[in-house]
Amino acid sequence: MMRAGALALLLLGPGAVAAQEINLSGNAPIEITARDAIEWRQVEQVVLARGAARAVREGVTVTADRLVARYRPRVGGPAPAAPAAGASADPLSGSGANELWRLEAEGNVRIATATDTATSDRAVYDMDQAVLVLTGRNLSLANATDRVTARDALEYWPQRRMAVARGSAVVESPGRRLNADTLVAWFLEATPPATTQAAARNRPPGQPDTGRLDRVEAFNNVVIRTEAETVQGDRGVYTAATGIALLGGQVRITRGQNQLNGELAEVNLQTGVSRLLSGPGARVTGLVVPQGSGPDAVPLGPGARRP
Helix, strand or coil: EEEECCCEECCCCCCCCCCCCCCCCCCCCEEEEEEEEEEEEEEEECEEEEEEEEECCCCCCCCEEEEEEEEEEEECCCCCCCCCCCCCCCCCCCCCCCCEEEEEEEEEEEECCCCCCCEEEEEEEEEECEEEEEEEECCCEEECCEEEEEEEEEEEEEECCCCEEEEEEEEEEEEEEEEEEEEEEEEECCCCCCHHHHHHHHHHCCCCCCCCCCEEEEEEEEECCCCCEEEEEEEEEEEECCCEEEEEEEEEEECCCCCEHHHHHHHHECCCCEEEEECCCCCCCECCCCCCCCCCCCCCCCCCCCC
């Protein structure tokens, strides 16, 4: 067992790190510190850190009650140097003979970069697949403007810039909220810090900042809420650049006591305007409460027909 403190794990992993993203894959050392103890189990090829444990690699910081770093001999790497008499060969010596292939975090997990933050009870980062899987309570993935939450599991694939939220999944942006059983969200490619200001100056007007939400696909029990109405459907696609969501299946638009039913809805979350469209061979139906028939009744304009 090693005393609590800092331990630089020079374990190499595949791939390159994209700036500002939660991506632990890379070739840089990973430094692990802990308050209580750091334990190296040579036979199991595991390093354990307990008590306010922390791991840092290329701008990504993982904190948790307990960390488990799993390593293995690196394919094609140099052979470890022969240990001195009575000593053990140190796989973390920086010889490049080993690589980190899996990092596990348990208890009060927080993973953060300069712009992105993920939280959970438990997190597993698989270096081979380049995927972060969050489980337990308080599952969230957030950047400066967008937040994804889930009840059952939350996956983040940094190389694909994709998050998958399962179970009571929610995507929130300023003034916008999308719920579904399952959500798949894509984010724009992050710009390296050195070029962020130049990219911002050269970005065409109206183009979103990099690293922000790009598109969301929603499946089962899809609900979009605006200030004025609620739109429900079986599936949906939301595009952040246009602010438009398309919902399909059994679609309902509800505003107070008024409801419209159809097979396809277009919701503009920037203007608050929703349109209900009929499918082939189907009709749009609705219930409109006339003015004065209830507290949420919508006023009928000149020439409007009462139901």
